Amino acid sequence: MTEQHLLDYMYVLVFLLVGLAAAVGQVAISWLVSPRAIEGKTRATYECGMDPYGSAWEIRFHISYYLYALMFLAFDVDILFLFPVAAAYDTVSGLRGVTELFLFVGILSLAIIYAWAKGVFSWKKNGQAD
Numbered sequence: 747m748t749e750q751h752l753l754d755y756m757y758v759l760v761f762l763l764v765g766l767a768a769a770v771g772q773v774a775i776s777w778l779v780s781p782r783a784i785e786g787k788t789r790a791t792y793e794c795g796m797d798p799y800g801s802a803w804e805i806r807f808h809i810s811y812y813l814y815a816l817m818f819l820a821f822d823v824d825i826l827f828l829f830p831v832a833a834a835y836d837t838v839s840g841l842r843g844v845t846e847l848f849l850f851v852g853i854l855s856l857a858i859i860y861a862w863a864k865g866v867f868s869w870k871k872n873g874q875a876d
Contacts, residue, residue: 813866817858824854 831847861867 810866810869813861817861817866820857821854824850 827850828847831843831850
């Protein structure tokens with residue numbers, strides 16, 4: 747092996763050791779500063795300095811919250827898929843690449859149009875019936 751190969755392996759080894767030290771260090775610091783004895787409210791949920799009330803199973807959220815979350819998640823992942831397209835845009839044939847891109851974004855837009863038609867984006871005020 748040449749010295750350059752050994753130097754390259756040394757860089758990888760140092761990188762792995764620093765990464766391992768960072769991971770183990772965080773766990774060790776967490777273990778060192780964590781409370782040892784459970785006293786009173788130590789296991790209680792902390793909610794912005796206020797005492798929690800009720801059970802998490804008693805709280806019911808409207809379906810709109812979940813639909814917004816699903817729409818965000820879908821488009822967040824789809825934007826993630828558009829980054830490689832943007833990076834490889836110059837290597838793809840012109841018309842085919844643009845057509846596939848518009849087809850992909852068009853299908854995503856159909857999901858928004860469907861959700862809009864179903865009334866997902868209209869919030870009902872308190873006291874109004876569903």
